[in-house]
Amino acid sequence: NRHYKLVIIGGGSGGCSISAKFAKTMGSKSIAVIEPSDVHYYQPMWTLVGGGMKSLADSGRPMSSVLPSNIDWVKDKATEIKPSKQTVVIGTGSSKQEIQYDYLVIAVGIQLQYEKIKGLPEAFNSAGVCSNYSSLYVNKTLQALKDFKKGNAVFTFPNTPVKCAGAPQKILYIADQYLRKNGKRDNAKLIYNTSLGVLFGVKHYADSLWNVVKSRDISVNLRRNLVEVIAKDKAAIFEDLDNPGKFETVPYEMLHVTPPMGAYDLIKSNSEDIPDAAGFVDVNKGTLQHVRHPNVFAIGDCANLPTAKTAAAVAAENGVLFRNLTNFMNGKEPEFIYDGYTSCPLVTGYEKCILAEFDYNGQPLETFPIDQSKERRSMFLMKKDVMPEIYWKLMLKGNWNGPGTFRKLFAPFKKT
Ligand code: FAD
Ligand code: UQ1
Missing domain, CATH: 3.50.50.60 (FAD/NAD(P)-binding domain)
Structure with a gap:
């Protein structure tokens, strides 16, 4: 059996960004990312692709270029998680293998x-x-x-x-x-x-x-x-x-x-004691730690977090998960709390956008000191030209935990 200190299932928005953070703090070759796809897509761009404002090629990068270089990319599909044995099964039939983990992050997204x-x-x-x-x-x-x-x-x-x-x-x-x-x-x-x-x-x-x-x-x-x-x-x-x-x-x-x-079968039916009743990974909504298996965490669309599932939410979850799992690895309690922050740039055409941002309570949690419920050209340009740069250059490198810092910076200028 191959053994890694940290195994991450999925190399999408969540898997890439969290592996980038741990790749900086953990020894070389102590992390495996299990991901079958050759291409990583920035899915938020597909709204613009559908409208002819970007091309599909603009939205994709080779998986090898977005995963950290000092981790092992296991180019396969996870088929089962066995928390009692601390293993993840990859492949099927005679090519089946088990990968041993000390800590596991599940980031497989949601199934179409x-x-x-x-x-x-x-x-x-x-x-x-x-x-x-x-x-x-x-x-x-x-x-x-x-x-x-x-x-x-x-x-x-x-x-x-x-x-x-x-x-x-x-x-x-x-x-x-x-x-x-x-x-x-x-x-x-x-x-x-x-x-x-x-x-x-x-x-x-x-x-x-x-x-x-x-x-x-x-x-x-x-x-x-x-x-x-x-x-x-x-x-x-x-x-x-x-x-x-x-x-x-x-x-x-x-x-x-x-x-x-809906939830992938991997979570919903093939992994004993991982899902909640609806089939999503059963985590604490504040700490992102599994409620029954403390060495298991989840990030992104596969987690049963009661917030709108977005890459913006993944960004905010990232910072919380990284600090909580690092604490846990060092024998400390996970104490950082995710507030449910999520964001949805509601593009309303070829030049305008309403930038929705809110938390678990459905309360607006806006970054900029302007009324974001209004259609704005500035927010459209942010969505079209700035967000992709933030995504590829910061988030996937582990350096973007969402706009919380900017929100605090701009708070004194906000009209109530
Ligand atoms: P994903 O990024 O989907 O990644 C999951 C990864 O897991 C994939 O690479 C997949 O291959 C892999 N995987 C699946 N099963 C297995 C398995 N068994 N074993 C190993 N690997 C597996 N978000 C925003 O913030 N703003 C937006 O404007 C926005 N617009 C969107 C528009 C569209 C049309 C779509 C489709 C999505 C949009 N999103 C937006 C949502 C955003 O893309 C997702 O919320 C985000 O990608 C979730 O990240 P994730 O890591 O949980 O899942
Ligand atoms: C965001 O952080 C993010 O993650 C990278 C997105 O995903 C594509 C978003 O769409 C948005 C809106 C945010 C929030 C960022 C700002 C600057 C408001």
Whole structure:
């Protein structure tokens, strides 16, 4: 059995940034990162890729270039976690191996489940059906906008937990502006069908978004869940969640699908005593330490933290996890507390953005001393040009714990 002091499962936003921190403080070759992908994607850019503001290539870097050089990259998929033996199983069948850990960080993200919608993923083979949530389908979004002639442009939000709860409607606003710019808006009806009972979970921002929706002539239907796509008829079927069993067929010219998502089987069913009842890693919401296995921590979308799942949240979790696990390695208590900080840059077109930032209580926790619930060009440029630099150059190198320092710095200038 191979043995490492620290094993990290996943080389996404969480796995990369936390491995970078420990790679600086721990001896060479004492860390393994288990990650099967060749490419690391900066997923927040896909909203802009779908709108044609960036390319898919802009959003990806070779995995080897974003993982620290002094760790062992185990290029494989974890298939089982055995906390009683302190091992992670990789591979299947005869190529199965166990990797021993003293400390474990789980950072596998959340699983996309397009197949839970009848007719998907096959419908992605037809024109007009697209999704910013996958590298496979994100380029179809701009194509659908280019091809659009007349009819309904329909945007969905599933009846499950999701990552970046704002992304399903960012592309709605981008599409609206695209169609206007290209003289096609008069022939289009824009429909946002969401499973939620609200437009956005935090009222401060939801109020602004309702104004955007109204001023742009967009139809919003709450509590509508996409259950089937019939590509040959260009029809999307939604269930009315308040009247189960009641279905509505909506014809589409363009259909942007945000897929159902859920915990990976690795966590949910293949790793004894790791998940909570919903299948996510069962951690303390303040310390990020597993509630039953103190040498196990989780970061990011796979953790059962009751906050909106974003890379911005991962950034803030990073600093807390690093200090708590370091303490624990040194026989001290994990005492640093994550407040649930998360952020969602709600891009409302090709030049404006509402920068939502809030905590576990849904209270705004804004960085800048301005009213961030207003659509702003400055925040759009921050999202488009500044955030990617922060991500690649600071966060993935272990040097970005979120904007908390700036928030404190700007606090005296804030009007209440
Ligand atoms: P990920 O970054 O998804 O990484 C998980 C990694 O684990 C992957 O590399 C995967 O290959 C690996 N993995 C999975 N299973 C296994 C296994 N069994 N064994 C080993 N490795 C495994 N966030 C923001 O902050 N702002 C935004 O504007 C924003 N916009 C978004 C827009 C879109 C369209 C999308 C899709 C996401 C957006 N996000 C945004 C969310 C953000 O991308 C995620 O919250 C963030 O990447 C979570 O990091 P993570 O490390 O938990 O998961
Ligand atoms: C952030 O820290 C972050 O993580 C890198 C994001 O992910 C892409 C974000 O989208 C945002 C908005 C933040 C918060 C940062 C600032 C400067 C407000």
